[in-house]
Amino acid sequence: xxxxxxxxxxxxxxxxxxxxxxxxxxxxxxxxxxxxxxxxxxxxxxxxxxxxxxxxxxxxxxxxxxxxxxxxxxxxxxxxxxxxxxxxxxxxxxxxxxxxxxxxxxxxxxxxxxxxxxxxxxxxxxxxxxxxxxxxxxxxxxxxxxxxxxxxxxxxxxxxxxxxxxxxxxxxxxxxxxxxxxxxxxxxxxxxxxxxxxxxxxxxxxxxxxxxxxxxxxxxxxx
Amino acid sequence: xxxxxxxxxxxxxxxxxxxxxxxxxxxxxxxxxxxxxxxxxxxxxxxxxxxxxxxxxxxxxxxxxxxxxxxx
Numbered sequence: 001x002x003x004x005x006x007x008x009x010x011x012x013x014x015x016x017x018x019x020x021x022x023x024x025x026x027x028x029x030x031x032x033x034x035x036x037x038x039x040x041x042x043x044x045x046x047x048x049x050x051x052x053x054x055x056x057x058x059x060x061x062x063x064x065x066x067x068x069x070x071x072x073x074x075x076x077x078x079x080x081x082x083x084x085x086x087x088x089x090x091x092x093x094x095x096x097x098x099x100x101x102x103x104x105x106x107x108x109x110x111x112x113x114x115x116x117x118x119x120x121x122x123x124x125x126x127x128x129x130x131x132x133x134x135x136x137x138x139x140x141x142x143x144x145x146x147x148x149x150x151x152x153x154x155x156x157x158x159x160x161x162x163x164x165x166x167x168x169x170x171x172x173x174x175x176x177x178x179x180x181x182x183x184x185x186x187x188x189x190x191x192x193x194x195x196x197x198x199x200x201x202x203x204x205x206x207x208x209x210x211x212x213x214x215x216x217x218x219x220x221x222x223x
Numbered sequence: 224x225x226x227x228x229x230x231x232x233x234x235x236x237x238x239x240x241x242x243x244x245x246x247x248x249x250x251x252x253x254x255x256x257x258x259x260x261x262x263x264x265x266x267x268x269x270x271x272x273x274x275x276x277x278x279x280x281x282x283x284x285x286x287x288x289x290x291x292x293x294x295x
Binding site: 208 | 241251253263275285
């Protein structure tokens, strides 16, 4: 891959530093939760991971719509990059949720609406990535993926609302009014860190997608 | 030393230090807390390094077409 540009280096460094500061504050500086104790510190990584997964899939949705309107392969590459990173964040959300669930609920996993809809979300976008690997033709692949990217996004609001619509073990969404300021600021700091990580990974993944497109073209030319 | 090896060593050392520290301050549920932050950093670093590796491999493949004179 081409060497990183100055902007990429700055973005990478900013993501790393903010992640370090966010983790340090979440682990050592912010007081422990009165009810849950130290295990609540997992919230500072679990919640940002979930938010970034939602954002990644929203980008997939927007790029898929743009692709179907303009038929420009660049939109499809951005969608594919965001879907892959979204899958990483969703898997991370589930893993962290399990680690938080075991000491608080007593089980690693339960078929709770929030957990189940999140697992379905992961399956949808793993399917999206699998679908992309099946189609050889670039145009056909982009069209199929865009349709899945648009339909699949319907599950994101279902995941978000699942704690309101159904009876669930998972806690309902918190609001700034219901959370102590130090907890809120730590959460916001970690959200900023995860957003920078997402932005950095996106820049690198889109660059890789361009390179993969170039390789496909050359292979087709030589076939 | 390769950059990825250095990252793995620094990550492992940081995780051990964190485990020792939370043990000394007697943090309850420390295994879940350390595992949570360890998994977060581990997954993100793994993915970032994997992207770099895939990028290098793809760039080499593109370059091989140029060497073979097949590229346009």
